[in-house]
Amino acid sequence: MTDCRSNLQRVLDSGNFAVTAEIGPPKSASGEAVQRRARLLKGHADAFNLTDNQTATVRLSSMASAVLCMQEGVEPVLQMTCRDRNRIALQSDLLGAASLGIRNILCLSGDHPRFGNQKGAKGVYDLDPVQELMVFRMMRDEGKVWGGDTLEQAPQVFLGAVANPFADPLDLRAVRLAKKVDAGAEFVQTQAVFDLDRFERFMKQVRERHLDERAHILAGVIPLRSAGAARYMRDRVPGMSVPDEVVDRMSKAADQRDEGIEICLETIERLRSIEGVHGIHIMAIGWEDIVPEIVDRSGLSQRP
Amino acid sequence: MIIAERKGLDRIIEMLDGRRSILVAGCRSCVSVCQAGGEREVVALAEALRLHAASKGMDRSIDTVTIERQCEKEWVMEIAPLIEGKDAILSMACGVGAQIMQQAFTDVQVFPGLNTEGMGAPEVQGVYEERCGGCGDCVLHLTGGICPVARCSKSLLNGPCGGSQDGRCEIDPEKPCAWDMIYRSLVRLGRPDLLEINIPPKDWSHSHHGGPRRVVRKRAVLSEEEVA
Amino acid sequence: MNKVVTLICSAALGALELAKENDIVITDTAVVEVPCSGRVDEATILRTLRQGAQAVLVVGCLASNCRFSTGNFEAHRNVDEAKRILEEIGLSPSRVEMVEVSSAQYMKLVEAMEMMADRAGELGPIRLLEGDP
Numbered sequence: 001m002t003d004c005r006s007n008l009q010r011v012l013d014s015g016n017f018a019v020t021a022e023i024g025p026p027k028s029a030s031g032e033a034v035q036r037r038a039r040l041l042k043g044h045a046d047a048f049n050l051t052d053n054q055t056a057t058v059r060l061s062s063m064a065s066a067v068l069c070m071q072e073g074v075e076p077v078l079q080m081t082c083r084d085r086n087r088i089a090l091q092s093d094l095l096g097a098a099s100l101g102i103r104n105i106l107c108l109s110g111d112h113p114r115f116g117n118q119k120g121a122k123g124v125y126d127l128d129p130v131q132e133l134m135v136f137r138m139m140r141d142e143g144k145v146w147g148g149d150t151l152e153q154a155p156q157v158f159l160g161a162v163a164n165p166f167a168d169p170l171d172l173r174a175v176r177l178a179k180k181v182d183a184g185a186e187f188v189q190t191q192a193v194f195d196l197d198r199f200e201r202f203m204k205q206v207r208e209r210h211l212d213e214r215a216h217i218l219a220g221v222i223p224l225r226s227a228g229a230a231r232y233m234r235d236r237v238p239g240m241s242v243p244d245e246v247v248d249r250m251s252k253a254a255d256q257r258d259e260g261i262e263i264c265l266e267t268i269e270r271l272r273s274i275e276g277v278h279g280i281h282i283m284a285i286g287w288e289d290i291v292p293e294i295v296d297r298s299g300l301s302q303r304p
Numbered sequence: 305m306i307i308a309e310r311k312g313l314d315r316i317i318e319m320l321d322g323r324r325s326i327l328v329a330g331c332r333s334c335v336s337v338c339q340a341g342g343e344r345e346v347v348a349l350a351e352a353l354r355l356h357a358a359s360k361g362m363d364r365s366i367d368t369v370t371i372e373r374q375c376e377k378e379w380v381m382e383i384a385p386l387i388e389g390k391d392a393i394l395s396m397a398c399g400v401g402a403q404i405m406q407q408a409f410t411d412v413q414v415f416p417g418l419n420t421e422g423m424g425a426p427e428v429q430g431v432y433e434e435r436c437g438g439c440g441d442c443v444l445h446l447t448g449g450i451c452p453v454a455r456c457s458k459s460l461l462n463g464p465c466g467g468s469q470d471g472r473c474e475i476d477p478e479k480p481c482a483w484d485m486i487y488r489s490l491v492r493l494g495r496p497d498l499l500e501i502n503i504p505p506k507d508w509s510h511s512h513h514g515g516p517r518r519v520v521r522k523r524a525v526l527s528e529e530e531v532a
Numbered sequence: 533m534n535k536v537v538t539l540i541c542s543a544a545l546g547a548l549e550l551a552k553e554n555d556i557v558i559t560d561t562a563v564v565e566v567p568c569s570g571r572v573d574e575a576t577i578l579r580t581l582r583q584g585a586q587a588v589l590v591v592g593c594l595a596s597n598c599r600f601s602t603g604n605f606e607a608h609r610n611v612d613e614a615k616r617i618l619e620e621i622g623l624s625p626s627r628v629e630m631v632e633v634s635s636a637q638y639m640k641l642v643e644a645m646e647m648m649a650d651r652a653g654e655l656g657p658i659r660l661l662e663g664d665p
Contacts, residue, residue, distance in 0.1 A: 082458070087505060109458050109465045114475040123458065130462035131505040146505060164466030172487050172499070176463040179502050183462075191466055238467040238474035313620035344573070348617070351578035356621040358582050359658045 006103035007075045008047040009158040011279075012187060012216040016304045017272060018279030020077060020189065020218055021045040021291050023069065025060035031068040034060065037288045038072035044295045045282070046303055047104055049189070052079040054285075056116025063093060066102050077160065078102050081110025086126035087135060091145050094136055098155030106160040106189065107132040107180075130183045133159055137184030161185035163217070165202035166195060166241035174205035181215045188215050189281040192222040192233075194263075195241040196270055203276050212276030219271045220281045223290055224260035227251040261294065268298045305334040306398040307424040307432040310345065311417055313352060316394065319415045323392035324363060326353070328417070329383070329405060330370035331397035338432045340418050341396030343370040349396065349417070374401025380408045387412055422454070440510030440517065446498055448489025455482035461503040535652035536561035537580050538645060540591040541569040543599055546635025547591075551642050558642065560649040561589070569593070569630070570603030570610075577614040577628055586652035588614075589644060590630040597634065604632060624655055 004010040011018045021041055026033040034050075041048060050065040066076035078097050080090060094105065107129045113121040127135065135146045136159055143154035161180040165173050177188065193199045199219065206212055224230045227250035234242035246263060253259030271277050280300075284290050295301050310316075320326060328350050336342025350366045357364040369386055372379045374397035387393070387409050395402035399420040406414040422434040437453025443461070444451060453459045457475050464483035467474025471484040490496050508514065538561050540548065545565055551558065562585075566572055569592025580588050590611050592604035608630055615625035629651075631644040 109460060111467075112457055112475045114457075125459045126508065127505050128458070128460040128462050130502050134502065134504060162466060167464065167466050167468045168470055168481075169484065169487060172464065172483075175499055178500065179462055183502050238469050238472075313617060314622075317621065344575070348573070348575040348578065348613070351575045351582065352617045352621055355578050355582045355623070355658075359621070359623060361659065 005156045006047070006158045008077065008104050008187070011046045011304050014304065017300065018216070018218060019045040019282065019295055019300050019303065020047050020049060020279065021282040021288070022049040022051060022285055023065065023288065024051050024054060024285040025062065025065040027057070027059050029060070031060060031064065034065045034068045035072055038069045038074040041288060041291055042072060042074050043303060044292045044301065046279075047075040047077045049077040049079055049106060049281070051285075052081045052108075052110065053084060053116070054111065056083065056111045056113045056118060056121070058117060063097060063100075063102070066097070067100055070101060075104070076102055077104040077106050079106045079108065080132070081108055082125055082127050082129060082132055083110030083113070083123050086124050087146060090127065090132060091135060091139060094139060094155050094157065095151070098157060103156065103158050104160065104187075105136060105157045106162065107136065107185070108162045129161060130179050133161060133180060133183035133185055158186055159184050160187040160189060162190070163188050164191040164239050165193075165199050166191055167239040170198070170201065171205075173202055174209055174211070177206060177211055177215075178209055181211050185215050188217045190217065190220045191239060192220040192283060193267055193271060194222075194233075194246050195243050196267065198241060199271075200274060203274050207276050212278075216278040217276055218279035218281040219274075219277050220283055221264055221267050221271070221294075222283045223264040223287065223294060224250055224256075225287055226256045226260070227253075229260075261290065261297075264294055265297055268294070268300075305337055305423070305425065306400070306420060307338050307422060307434065308335050308340045308398045308418040308420045309338075310340050310349070310396070311419055313349075313356075316349075316415070316417055317353070317356060320353075320392055320394065325365050325390045326367070326392045326394055327386055327390045328353070328366060328368045328394045328396060329374065330368070331372075331374040331401050332370055333373045333375075333397075335397055335401075335418065336370075337426065339430070341398075346370050346396055349394075371397075371401075374398075375404050377404055377408055380404055384409070438511065439506070439508070440514075441507060443503070446501075446503065447486045448493055448495070448498075450482055450486045450489055452482055452486065455480075455485070457482075461506060463499065534560055534562040535586040536589060536645065536648045537585040537587075538563045538589045538591060538648075539566050539569070539572050539576075539580075540564070541566055541571075541593060541603070543593050543597075544569075544591050544633050544635060544641070547633050547638045547641040550636065550638035554638065556638070556642055558645060560652070561645050568598065568600050568603035569607035570598070570600065570605075572607055572610060574610045574614040574617060577611065578617065581618075581623075581627060581658060584657075586655060586657055587627045587629075587648045589648045590628070591641065591644070592630065592632055594632045594634050623658065626651055627655060 023037045050062040052062040062079050066078045069076045113123050143151050163177045230247045230250045233240045328346050330341045330346035346368050350368045353366050369383050393414045394417045395405050396417045402416045423436040424434040427433050434454050439453045468481040473479040473481045572590050577588050592607045598604045611630040614628050618625045633641045
């Protein structure tokens with residue numbers, strides 16, 4: 001077992017149920033919003049993801065946001081997509097991140113430029129997330145960049161990937177996760193779980209392949225703020241599965257906000273009971289204030 | 305084949321502003337198949353330009369010709385007499401043909417009448433889809449005969465992204481997810497094991513990213529004596 | 533002067549004969565017979581307008597009745613293409629239209645021809661309306 005490179009790794013490797021959350025950087029040259037959220041969320045999770053130009057929309061960079069978080073004493077998870085940078089930039093940024101004390105790295109493909117405010121941009125996609133993991137692991141474990149040149153000092157990073165049990169086809173999802181774990185993923189954050197039955201089926205396949213013994217899986221949750229939000233996620237977000245029962249429940253609720261939190265808490269409770277789930281990843285973009293309440297009411301506020 | 309689409313006529317008219325003696329040159333190869341720049345399209349376009357000129361009281365002469373393959377200079381040179389007196393050539397070939405035309409007729413400006421959209425094939429008549437990414441390092445044997453470079457919106461080489469739903473690509477529900485197709489194809493071929501192999505970072509230097517490419521087929525290159 | 537040119541397929545021509553037999557006088561349109569409406573391509577339609585027509589009517593058989601099986605489908609596509617082209621060069625797409633008739637439907641044919649004559653009247657000749665002389 002390698003020495004723990006980050007707080008998140010320490011929590012997971014010691015068998016504790018981990019909590020991660022997200023901070024969405026602003027469309028601004030001022031990092032004040034990031035710092036404010038970091039202060040608000042400090043202590044309520046083991047590490048915080050800084051998204052990388054999410055939805056292909058120009059925002060304050062994830063790397064800069066991660067540094068701002070660390071200045072507030074909060075551990076970041078640096079998201080690095082394959083969309084905007086080639087292997088030269090990605091490897092360089094990994095060295096940069098490591099030099100700044102950033103330890104948790106999340107590798108993902110990134111929303112296509114078509115989604116964002118730079119629709120005419122050239123999507124780079126020099127590497128895909130599996131290749132990104134292969135390259136980063138090589139840098140860390142062999143002290144070499146892709147191609148063999150030696151690094152004076154290897155980056156000590158804890159590598160992560162994403163998984164979407166709700167995209168199609170289901171059979172391929174565990175295969176894809178296996179590929180990422182083979183390539184070097186040590187922790188995995190999933191897309192938000194609303195469809196627990198499907199998630200359980202996915203986890204069964206994961207356990208059959210013993211992937212839960214090789215990587216820590218953190219199940220994603222999103223607290224729903226309104227029935228409209230539930231409908232939007234069901235109908236307009238590719239790769240998200242929101243069962244009609246959830247949408248109905250939200251529509252019929254007297255207080256939609258409270259109902260959304262209830263659903264989130266119930267989901268978390270059920271997730272904790274699934275073998276192989278080692279933590280949760282709370283994505284409350286635009287509603288970061290609610291994270292402390294969710295963590296508290298889930299009984300997870302005592303962070304190890 | 306190369307797939308292309310005619311530019312909007314408003315754009316073409318704008319490009320040809322001020323030109324009075326135009327040759328519209330089509331191609332009998334790929335652009336005939338995708339009905340963008342073959343003889344029929346050339347004739348129709350010429351009529352459109354003439355009608356437009358008449359409606360504007362503009363004095364303009366439009367000639368037409370359709371070349372066997374506009375990318376091969378031997379065929380292009382055959383039409384040299386038609387260039388006499390022209391102040392514009394509207395090429396209705398793909399970007400390659402348009403360039404060969406300009407290279408052949410250096411004194412008369414060539415205008416591209418089409419937008420070239422890659423290498424593809426007819427899905428059905430009238431619908432032409434990009435199929436090949438021209439990456440210079442083909443891996444179709446690993447992906448069940450489906451090009452991940454051209455047909456995956458992110459050119460992923462290791463399986464679908466999280467946006468694949470109902471076999472559709474997240475960026476456009478009209479577009480099939482290439483990796484969904486690859487998965488199905490490999491299953492039908494009895495090779496789902498190929499999905500479990502991690503394909504390492506691609507060497508893009510064989511693609512256009514390594515610079516404009518040049519292919520030499522030694523067996524075909526003539527000696528100086530033979531050329532003379 | 534004829535403002536409209538009607539391109540009519542041989543099979544539908546019967547409708548025109550029937551109109552004459554019923555003492556209907558057709559003015560303002562020149563009639564050209566074609567073997568099949570599908571024979572009329574977009575270039576032909578555009579050339580017809582350039583040569584002085586103010587409107588063009590293409591007449592073909594009813595959808596499933598083309599003696600060449602799909603000629604009228606082709607004609608529709610060609611007429612639509614001609615309309616698109618007219619729009620792109622700044623002329624009115626309503627100068628061109630297609631109508632399907634059986635050889636018995638002489639009133640439908642006459643109405644279509646009158647409609648195109650009206651349109652031609654409203655839109656006027658091409659040169660004077662849209663360009664500087």
